[in-house]
Amino acid sequence: MLIITCGHCGYVLYEGNELKTPDEVVREYSGVCPKCGKILKPSVQNIRILK
Numbered sequence: 001m002l003i004i005t006c007g008h009c010g011y012v013l014y015e016g017n018e019l020k021t022p023d024e025v026v027r028e029y030s031g032v033c034p035k036c037g038k039i040l041k042p043s044v045q046n047i048r049i050l051k
């Protein structure tokens, strides 16, 4: 399972089995974290892969 969280507050932006790039996920949120309101950059997103 792929989990992508906000690098600022830890909000889970994407969780699932589909492989996505941080770029795609950031675009779905219009580049802003819905929780903390900070601008999402692919470089600050945390990506975790769980089995």
Ligand SMILES: [Zn+2]
Residues within 6 Å of the ligand: 006, 007, 008, 009, 010, 011, 033, 034, 035, 036, 037, 038
């Ligand atoms: Zn956030």
